[in-house]
Amino acid sequence: MNIAGTSAIPTPSGIHHIKLPVTDLERSVRWYAAVLGASRLTQLDHRRPDGTLFAVILDVPGLGTRLELRLDPATATALAGYEFLTLAVDDRAALDRWITHLDSRGITHSPPVVALVGWVLVIPDPDGQRLRLYTIAPHRLDADRIEYDSPWLSTGPARI
Incomplete structure (x- = not known):
């Protein structure tokens, strides 16, 4: 790959959020609250059109970004x-x-x-x-x- 003469590489503005797969949203919310003092930002709950909750967003003191817990049992188990x-x-x-x-x-x-x-x-x-x-x-x-x-x-x- 020849990079001579190419335009400047764009840079990100930071980390938007971190996403973790979990098998049980409510259990994980309680755990991250107990361990890291995380608080759930319910206004940012992720729901499908039928109202099914599939992800929550947490504010974690000192993290510098938000933490998303995404319901994905297969990936959580694999990791x-x-x-x-x-x-x-x-x-x-x-x-x-x-x-x-x-x-x-x-x-x-x-x-x-x-x-x-x-x-x-x-x-x-x-x-x-x-x-x-x-x-x-x-x-x-x-x-x-x-x-x-x-x-x-x-x-x-x-x-x-």
């Missing part, structure tokens, strides 16, 4: 275990505050895991898709401490 979204937290102390928050609500999560650069906390949603919290501040641990074999980290397909 179980996938790490769909990684949110930034300042440091290990902030991660510990998240652990306290999640524990107080009985939300399943990983222990703090030594990832490539920082600490990561993995939180499976009701469909098994994995929300991650990753520290901005590096852990400054030796590379041999990285938990490549943790069941909570996805390191890609095994080498053959």
Whole structure:
């Protein structure tokens, strides 16, 4: 492909929203409210002409964009275990505050895991898709401490 002489590439204005497939809208709305403090924007509910609800829009504090939960059981099931979204937290102390928050609500999560650069906390949603919290501040641990074999980290397909 020759790009010499082509016009400038247009740039997006940002992220409009993030869309996640779910198997049960109401259960997922409750979960994201409990975990992230999300609130449903009912005026943006997505309904078919017959009135059937097929998606909801959530406002999530600190996310910087809206989160759409789309009723799509087949896709949600197929993505179980996938790490769909990684949110930034300042440091290990902030991660510990998240652990306290999640524990107080009985939300399943990983222990703090030594990832490539920082600490990561993995939180499976009701469909098994994995929300991650990753520290901005590096852990400054030796590379041999990285938990490549943790069941909570996805390191890609095994080498053959």
